[in-house]
Amino acid sequence: MSRPSMSVRILILVGGMAAAGSLAFALSNARRGYEPRQPILFKHSRMAGPPVMVKNDKGEMVNAGGFNIPCLYCHTMPYKGRHSTVPSTAVCMNCHSTVGLNREWVLKMKDYWERGEPIPWVKVHDLPDFVYYDHSAHLNAKNEKGEPKVACKDCHGEVEKMDVVRVQNAFNMQWCLDCHRKKEMAAPTDCVACHR
């Protein structure tokens, strides 16, 4: 049998590399670092971060930092339901019907509101559907001293310092298990806990 032609050999090689690459990706499948561009430049650092008072050119004290709005003001569900929620524009309008009306992105947000369209926020964290994950089970879990076992930052990092939300951990199976296996977590490691 004659040897495959050069072009066929190259095709096989490229195909093999692609298959090996996708396998490696499926196994590691790290989501860390994913930071999609959002339709509105909404800064957690400005809304949820701590205030930083500075003097402006007129000598007045102004807040160049954040407004310390609690996570749960906007993400209302994590202690009650499987999913946390991204707030509807109505929540933003509680303040922005009167505040920040000289800011470009606040005006763009108001355009959505006036057209009656939801803001098409891009999901940052998104596990495959065959994985069962429940926020409330995590956030309500207490150790024997009655303290919460986990907080938002253990999984999402310091969101209040971010201008754009970025995935801070691998969010793959290994990452879930690494925490579940810690003695103090006493969390399930059997397959059906997460694949039901």
Ligand code: HEC
């Ligand atoms: C003023 C309302 C508001 C506050 C306060 C707020 N967030 Fe958000 N959050 C949003 C909006 C709007 C989005 C969607 C846009 C984006 O991803 O930046 C979002 C997105 C997120 C996401 C990514 C969601 C996804 O798609 O995976 C996480 C995680 C998050 N917030 C955590 C927090 C934490 C932790 C705090 C408190 C430190 C907090 N947020 C405070 C409004 C808020």
Ligand code: HEC
């Ligand atoms: C509790 C009140 C409050 C809520 C709720 C709120 N904001 Fe704000 N926001 C503020 C204040 C105060 C400022 C600062 C305005 C200024 O600098 O003139 C601001 C500023 C902003 C800015 C401009 C930031 C900059 O530095 O240019 C954007 C964009 C913004 N908010 C978007 C949102 C969105 C989107 C939501 C809903 C998810 C939201 N805000 C909810 C109070 C709020």
Ligand code: HEC
């Ligand atoms: C044990 C880890 C963990 C903790 C603690 C945690 N989250 Fe999450 N969060 C996740 C995972 C995993 C997802 C992706 C869920 C999915 O895609 O089904 C997620 C998704 C989100 C989303 C996107 C909407 C959704 O539910 O898919 C928001 C918003 C969010 N988290 C906010 C918060 C806030 C606010 C807190 C603290 C009150 C918090 N999270 C605590 C792991 C965590």
Ligand code: HEC
């Ligand atoms: C930072 C630690 C931590 C991480 C990361 C983590 N978990 Fe958990 N998980 C816990 C704790 C703590 C509990 C509750 C244990 C208990 O019952 O007190 C728990 C419980 C669970 C349960 C059982 C809750 C129920 O409703 O039956 C499931 C399912 C689960 N986790 C899935 C996941 C998945 C999927 C991931 C990864 C995407 C993940 N967890 C990441 C700490 C973590």
Ligand code: HEC
């Ligand atoms: C604590 C939660 C958790 C437990 C326990 C768990 N898994 Fe997973 N598993 C996940 C998550 C999260 C993913 C999604 C990984 C991704 O997309 O990066 C996953 C993905 C998978 C996949 C698909 C792999 C891929 O790359 O697409 C298989 C197969 C799987 N798990 C089998 C198992 C088996 C078998 C067990 C028991 C030995 C188990 N899992 C236990 C959370 C868990």
